């Protein structure tokens with residue numbers, strides 16, 4: 417390590433090739449609107465909203481002011497046995513965005529915590545309603561549900577299984593993923609083929625008996641695995657099968673929530689209502705860590721109907737409904753509403769789609785896919801070195817002042833919802849130049 421980069425050594429970076437990064441760091445020091453700025457002042461166009469989270473763009477003055485004001489007024493309030501008024505107020509506001517009959521919310525600090533909270537609520541609910549045999553959980557291959565033991569167990573990321581195989585929670589099965597490159601490559605929006613993949617749920621239930629299954633969890637669009645859009649009718653079919661067997665359906669909307677798809681949640685965008693929704697990221701536009709789990713009224717009421725129970729759900733975080741997060745959330749939601757950002761995402765989606773799909777035919781491109789303001793370009797891997805091409809492309813993009821996200825050999829984009837047509841054109845032309853080089 418060079419002397420210049422000595423100071424990078426102490427921080428063990430998450431989900432990062434530490435050695436490669438520290439040799440060639442990609443540092444950002446400031447942000448505003450659609451842009452990051454490097455310590456030496458280069459302006460980087462942010463086409464990922466940080467990490468799928470800064471939906472309101474960076475440094476919105478109303479959000480900044482709300483956080484500053486709150487920090488001066490009350491730094492922290494204990495959420496166990498005490499409360500602060502703004503937490504109740506924002507809970508009520510947020511439930512106006514959820515599907516009908518989903519009016520209760522449990523606060524966490526991240527997507528991972530939201531997922532593990534949702535799984536615990538699902539398991540506890542089955543016990544509460546007198547179905548204690550329902551303990552199994554069903555996730556999906558290529559699903560990403562964060563890094564808790566619950567999340568990695570229902571998730572379908574092979575690397576987690578390689579490192580932590582003996583530590584997964586028991587009783588978990590996986591649906592097949594829905595990435596059918598041979599049949600659905602270059603789909604614009606919802607892919608045509610693959611609804612039958614949902615029927616695999618029936619096979620899993622036949623094997624394990626539906627009476628042993630508590631919940632199914634999926635991302636409506638798998639984000640971290642490379643923007644995998646559900647085939648036509650797929651989510652509806654999952655809902656029907658869950659209904660038939662009285663199984664809870666959890667949508668992990670950590671990425672798809674809060675306008676990403678041009679609607680409040682994917683639940684509304686796809687017109688499929690789950691029983692539980694997990695969220696984080698866009699909840700506060702990434703400004704202060706916060707997560708939220710929304711549950712159907714009858715799930716909440718089941719817990720509240722038991723006499724003689726002091727604490728209905730034995731679960732919570734020191735920082736649940738942290739005052740700074742609540743203030744950030746309240747201001748963020750007001751910005752979304754006042755500036756019509758969810759509608760803006762819907763309006764920009766076709767422009768984004770056209771621009772992305774113009775990359776078809778560029779060197780090594782094997783698929784382009786998109787929905788709302790989520791998009792991906794997949795590349796053929798370099799022989800024997802999967803992931804290498806993707807890593808090279810994001811580095812070259814950063815050198816060309818463009819931030820995109822990479823998963824393996826797939827480049828993903830999920831820009832702030834404030835973006836303009838000129839940002840889209842600039843991003844796509846920069847990527848095109850990188851690919852041609």
Ligand SMILES: Cc1ncc(COP(=O)(O)O)c(C=O)c1O
Nearest residue numbers: 526527528560561562668670671
């Ligand atoms: C669908 C989904 N669930 C859970 C998580 C985990 O969120 P966090 O990193 O905030 O723990 C993510 C993060 O990208 C996600 O995309």
